């Protein structure tokens with residue numbers, strides 16, 4: 551299966567271009583005001599138009615209601631919804647049915663016990679995304695630059711593709727892929743010079759490092 555590389559939390563044209571020129575498959579736009587990567591709908595629309603059709607546009611939301619999702623979909627026309635909150639399997643199914651878009655559900659991982667919910671989510675989501683479980687006092691559920699133990703994913707069998715995220719960087723993405731056997735990677739903090747400030751050179755380095763693993767596996 552071809553590796554999917556997603557660069558998340560883009561908010562400027564220059565860093566979007568770095569991701570596109572580097573060969574990102576997906577670009578993520580964050581719609582969560584507490585995040586340093588939050589984008590308003592009008593700038594998100596311009597970025598999404600510039601990204602298509604080269605990369606899939608992913609709209610990241612956190613426990614968004616139907617009105618918020620509807621506004622994002624109408625303005626931005628994303629190809630994939632990333633649900634990064636506490637959305638239940640029932641809510642995931644309802645969002646898919648209502649909006650007719652593929653959904654990637656992000657799930658927090660800290661221990662093997664966190665894998666118990668996978669079958670329920672795999673039954674309704676198009677993709678799963680594993681991220682480090684945030685600390686209880688975190689102001690956002692992701693984008694924290696924290697890794698989890700990738701060996702927890704060894705041996706999982708899912709009917710849907712899964713991506714790994716959380717604390718990835720150009721330096722560790724190859725190891726994360728080797729250990730987790732994920733078919734995709736997602737990064738935000740690890741390609742930034744400060745929270746919310748993407749670095750074009752780190753973006754290119756991340757994509758290069760991820761793509762290099764594809765040559766190892768042929």
Ligand SMILES: O=C(O)c1ccccc1N[C@@H]1O[C@H](COP(=O)(O)O)[C@@H](O)[C@H]1O
Nearest residue numbers: 558585692693694695715716717738739
């Ligand atoms: O990026 C954010 O600010 C964010 C906010 C709320 C939910 C998720 C967010 N980002 C996602 O978190 C993971 C891990 O990010 P990082 O590489 O550790 O910074 C990634 O999937 C982002 O899409």
